[in-house]
Amino acid sequence: MENRQTNFFKSKDFIDDIKQIKKEIEIDTFEKIENQKDLNLGLYGWYSICPSKELKKNKPFYFSLFDEPLLLYRDENKKVRCIKNICPHRGASFYGCSITNGEITCPYHGARFSSEGNCQNLNRITCTHIVDNNYDNYAKRIHLSQYKTLEKNNYIYVYFSRYSQTDLNIIKEEHSIINHELINNGFPEKDYAYEEVLIDFRCDWSRIIENHLDILHIFWVHGDTIPDKDVNKDVLVSFNQKIEINKKYIESIYFYKSDPKKEFIRIKYIPPGRILIYKGNPANCRYVQVLDHIPLGHNKARVIVRHYRKFLKNKFLINLLLFKETQKKIFYKIFNEDYMILKTQTYNHKSGLIKKDDIKLLGEDRMINYFWKWYKKSEDKDQPWKFNKINNNLNVYDEIILKYPPEVKRFEVINNLNIIRKTCIRYVAPLLFLMLII
Numbered sequence: 001m002e003n004r005q006t007n008f009f010k011s012k013d014f015i016d017d018i019k020q021i022k023k024e025i026e027i028d029t030f031e032k033i034e035n036q037k038d039l040n041l042g043l044y045g046w047y048s049i050c051p052s053k054e055l056k057k058n059k060p061f062y063f064s065l066f067d068e069p070l071l072l073y074r075d076e077n078k079k080v081r082c083i084k085n086i087c088p089h090r091g092a093s094f095y096g097c098s099i100t101n102g103e104i105t106c107p108y109h110g111a112r113f114s115s116e117g118n119c120q121n122l123n124r125i126t127c128t129h130i131v132d133n134n135y136d137n138y139a140k141r142i143h144l145s146q147y148k149t150l151e152k153n154n155y156i157y158v159y160f161s162r163y164s165q166t167d168l169n170i171i172k173e174e175h176s177i178i179n180h181e182l183i184n185n186g187f188p189e190k191d192y193a194y195e196e197v198l199i200d201f202r203c204d205w206s207r208i209i210e211n212h213l214d215i216l217h218i219f220w221v222h223g224d225t226i227p228d229k230d231v232n233k234d235v236l237v238s239f240n241q242k243i244e245i246n247k248k249y250i251e252s253i254y255f256y257k258s259d260p261k262k263e264f265i266r267i268k269y270i271p272p273g274r275i276l277i278y279k280g281n282p283a284n285c286r287y288v289q290v291l292d293h294i295p296l297g298h299n300k301a302r303v304i305v306r307h308y309r310k311f312l313k314n315k316f317l318i319n320l321l322l323f324k325e326t327q328k329k330i331f332y333k334i335f336n337e338d339y340m341i342l343k344t345q346t347y348n349h350k351s352g353l354i355k356k357d358d359i360k361l362l363g364e365d366r367m368i369n370y371f372w373k374w375y376k377k378s379e380d381k382d383q384p385w386k387f388n389k390i391n392n393n394l395n396v397y398d399e400i401i402l403k404y405p406p407e408v409k410r411f412e413v414i415n416n417l418n419i420i421r422k423t424c425i426r427y428v429a430p431l432l433f434l435m436l437i438i
C-alpha cells in the first residue's frame with residue numbers, strides 16, 4: 001500500500017497536476033502583476049466623447065470629464081472646440097448660450113467669444129473707457145479655456161490633460177490617438193458597417209469598465225439576451241487565458257479549458273477608456289465591438305457602443321429588416337440588465353461597505369485585477385478629480401448632461417415606437433390590404 005502511494009507521488013500525472021496547481025496559484029496571487037509597469041498610459045489622454053453626428057450645427061453638446069463641466073461646439077471653420085462650461089466673465093454656465101457663425105455668446109451678459117477664445121465685445125461687460133485703458137489685461141483674463149479636440153472615423157475625441165488652457169499649444173499630447181484606431185489594431189476599418197448607441201449610467205466609470213472586462217457575468221446576466229447559442233444561463237465554463245500587457249494595452253484571449261484550441265473571445269483594454277471585444281485574428285474578424293467609456297464624474301458615466309460588422313451592409317435590407325432599430329433594442333436591453341448591479345456596486349463601494357477582504361478576484365478575473373491596479377496607480381499619479389468640492393446635492397449639471405438610456409428612457413421609448421410604426425407600415429398594413437382585396 002505504502003509502495004503504491006510512493007509510486008503515485010512520483011508518477012508523471014501527479015507531477016503534472018502539481019505543476020498545474022502551482023501555475024494556477026501563481027495566476028491567482030497575480031505575482032506577474034509587475035509586468036503592468038509596462039502599461040505607461042494614465043488617465044490623461046484621448047477620450048472619445050461622442051459620434052460626430054451628435055454635434056449638430058450651431059448647437060452645443062454638454063458633457064463633463066471627472067466632474068469638470070465642458071461643452072463641444074463647431075467654430076466657423078467647422079473645427080470642434082471643447083471649452084470649459086464656465087464663462088470667464090462671472091462664472092455662469094454657457095447653458096442657454098447661442099452659437100452663430102462659430103462664435104459662442106454667454107446667456108448671462110452676452111459676452112461673445114471667437115473660436116480662438118477671445119472676447120469680441122468687451123464693451124458688453126464693462127464700460128468702454130475702462131476697456132480702452134486696460135485692454136490687454138481684460139482680453140487676457142476674459143478668454144475661453146479649452147482642451148484639444150480631434151475628429152476621426154466619425155468620433156469626436158477630447159484630450160483630457162491636467163488643466164484646460166487659453167492657449168492650446170501649451171497642452172502636450174503624451175499619448176497619440178493611433179493606439180485607439182481600429183486600423184492600427186489590425187482591423188481593416190473600411191470593410192465594416194456599424195451601429196451605435198450611447199448609454200448613460202449613474203454609477204462609477206471604473207465599475208462599467210470592470211463589467212466589460214468581466215467574462216463570466218455575460219453567461220449569467222446576459223445569457224437570455226445575447227443571440228449566441230454558446231452563451232446562456234445553463235452554460236458553465238472556465239477559461240485558459242493568454243494575457244499580453246505592453247505599453248499601450250492589456251489584452252486577454254480566452255480559450256475554453258475543455259477545448260484549449262477553441263477561442264471564446266478576446267478583450268483588449270486600451271487606456272484610458274476604450275475596450276475592443278472580438279474573436280480571432282483582427283485581420284479576418286467579421287465582428288468587433290468598440291466600447292468607449294467616458295468618466296463624466298462621480299457616479300456618472302457614459303458609454304459609446306459601436307458594433308462593427310463585415311456582413312449585412314446592404315442599406316435596403318438593413319431598412320427592411322429594421323436592423324438598426326432591433327440592434328438598438330438589444331443594446332438597451334443588455335445595458336438595462338447591468339444597470340442595477342452597477343448602481344448598487346457603486347453605492348456599496350463608495351459607502352465603504354465593501355472591504356478589501358470581501359472582494360474575491362479569481363482566475364477568470366485577471367484582467368479586472370490588472371485594470372484596478374492600473375486605475376489606482378493612475379488616479380494617484382494624475383489626480384484627475386480636481387474638483388473634489390463637488391456637491392452632489394447641487395447636481396444641476398446632471399439634468400443638462402445625462403440624456404441617454406438606461407438613465408433617461410426617452411431614446412429607448414422612441415426606438416420602441418419606431419419599431420412598432422415601421423413594422424406596421426412594412427408588414428401589417430400590406431397584409432391588411434391584401435386581406436381586404438381577397
Ligand code: FES
Nearest residue numbers: 087089090106109
Ligand atoms: S457671466 Fe458670461 S457674460 Fe457675464
Ligand SMILES: [Fe+2]
Nearest residue numbers: 211217221338
Ligand atoms: Fe454586462
